[in-house]
Amino acid sequence: MKQGLFEIISNTALTENVFKMVLRGDTSAITASGQFVNIQLDGFFLRRPISVCDYDESTLTLIYKVVGQGTEKMSAMQPGEKLDIL
Numbered sequence: 001m002k003q004g005l006f007e008i009i010s011n012t013a014l015t016e017n018v019f020k021m022v023l024r025g026d027t028s029a030i031t032a033s034g035q036f037v038n039i040q041l042d043g044f045f046l047r048r049p050i051s052v053c054d055y056d057e058s059t060l061t062l063i064y065k066v067v068g069q070g071t072e073k074m075s076a077m078q079p080g081e082k083l084d085i086l
Helices: 071-075
Strands: 004-013 018-024 036-040 048-056 059-067 082-085
Touching: 004 071, 018 071, 048 071, 059 071
Parallel strands: none
Antiparallel strands: 004 018, 004 082, 018 059, 036 048, 036 082, 048 059
16 A cells, blocks of 8 residues: 555546546556555545556546545546545
């Protein structure tokens, strides 16, 4: 388990409720697509588990559906913001 700060590169809507978020950071702890990362959001006690769609040596791609307050907050995040990921 490795914790790090990731910068949002893009956060685009694919459909009304499905988003693609690309993050930049240290991806050395990720070993396969489908692995889960846990995202800390300000104002929420529990982290949000999101499955990894794709990754390379410096970027991480997440596809997520807005189903509650946490993912709704994620959908409003802008490039340049940072996320604490475990």
